[in-house]
Amino acid sequence: xxxxxxxxxxxxxxxxxxxxxxxxxxxxxxxxxxxxxxxxxxxxxxxxxxxxxxxxxxxxxxxxxxxxxxxxxxxxxxxxxxxxxxxxxxxxxxxxxxxxxxxxxxxxxxxxxxxxxxxxxxxxxxxxxxxxxxxxxxxxxxxxxxxxxxxxxxxxxxxxxxxxxxxxxxxxxxxxxxxxxxxxxxxxxxxxxxxxxxxxxxxxxxxxxxxxxxxxxxxxxxxxxxxxxxxxxxxxxxxxxxxxxxxxxxxxxxxxxxxxxxxxxxxxx
Numbered sequence: 001x002x003x004x005x006x007x008x009x010x011x012x013x014x015x016x017x018x019x020x021x022x023x024x025x026x027x028x029x030x031x032x033x034x035x036x037x038x039x040x041x042x043x044x045x046x047x048x049x050x051x052x053x054x055x056x057x058x059x060x061x062x063x064x065x066x067x068x069x070x071x072x073x074x075x076x077x078x079x080x081x082x083x084x085x086x087x088x089x090x091x092x093x094x095x096x097x098x099x100x101x102x103x104x105x106x107x108x109x110x111x112x113x114x115x116x117x118x119x120x121x122x123x124x125x126x127x128x129x130x131x132x133x134x135x136x137x138x139x140x141x142x143x144x145x146x147x148x149x150x151x152x153x154x155x156x157x158x159x160x161x162x163x164x165x166x167x168x169x170x171x172x173x174x175x176x177x178x179x180x181x182x183x184x185x186x187x188x189x190x191x192x193x194x195x196x197x198x199x200x201x202x203x204x205x206x207x208x209x210x211x212x213x214x215x216x217x218x219x220x221x222x223x224x225x226x227x228x229x230x231x232x233x234x235x236x237x238x239x240x241x242x243x244x245x246x247x248x249x250x251x252x253x254x255x256x257x258x259x260x261x262x263x264x265x266x267x268x269x
Contacts, residue, residue, distance in 0.1 A: 025116070026116070036087070
């Protein structure tokens with residue numbers, strides 16, 4: 001196809017596009033490929049031209065009916081069969097709006113995607129800032145930190161039931177989300193975006209809240225209760241031993257008295 005004619009067609013498509021259809025959001029990890037599809041029913045069999053464009057001004061593919069497609073970048077693959085376009089090795093600068101436009105009896109957008117390219121999230125670490133223990137509660141303040149953001153929160157444990165005081169999630173400058181939460185008594189940090197996530201190994205809250213596992217719901221220290229139970233048991237055992245000894249002595253004394261009484265009676269005869 002003559003390049004001047006291509007330019008006229010693309011310029012015509014730029015200024016005579018109907019209102020676009022629903023936009024599909026696509027998130028891609030940096031360095032990966034993405035395939036953008038067109039529904040076959042949306043492309044008439046007698047179409048004249050089909051073009052894939054980015055941000056409404058940069059041309060990627062131009063297909064004239066019955067001819068080979070023209071590709072404007074070597075990072076694009078195009079299927080004449082179904083008009084699908086694959087973008088390869090995406091970088092952050094490739095983020096944008098991608099549209100497929102058809103010229104036939106009318107000009108219409110047959111596909112529109114909002115592509116966002118993201119880096120994988122950075123690792124996240126957990127630090128314990130402070131611990132406050134009392135007879136019936138415990139407060140643990142922690143911070144989850146990444147290379148560009150951090151979030152702090154305090155966990156309060158009362159009668160072995162723990163809750164969070166403060167923010168649980170925070171958006172970072174890179175568009176990711178930093179999340180701190182309690183999972184089965186483990187404090188965990190999670191750093192995630194639409195294409196990746198990472199978490200720390202977690203730290204058991206009982207490692208810091210010693211009182212939370214040593215306090216009963218009534219407010220009495222468990223060690224004190226154990227001492228009382230042990231003392232009561234010891235008293236009961238001692239009492240039982242003394243009682244048995246007293247009974248044995250009483251029985252022996254009674255048997256001895258009966259024996260001498262019997263002997264004395266026999267001698268009197």
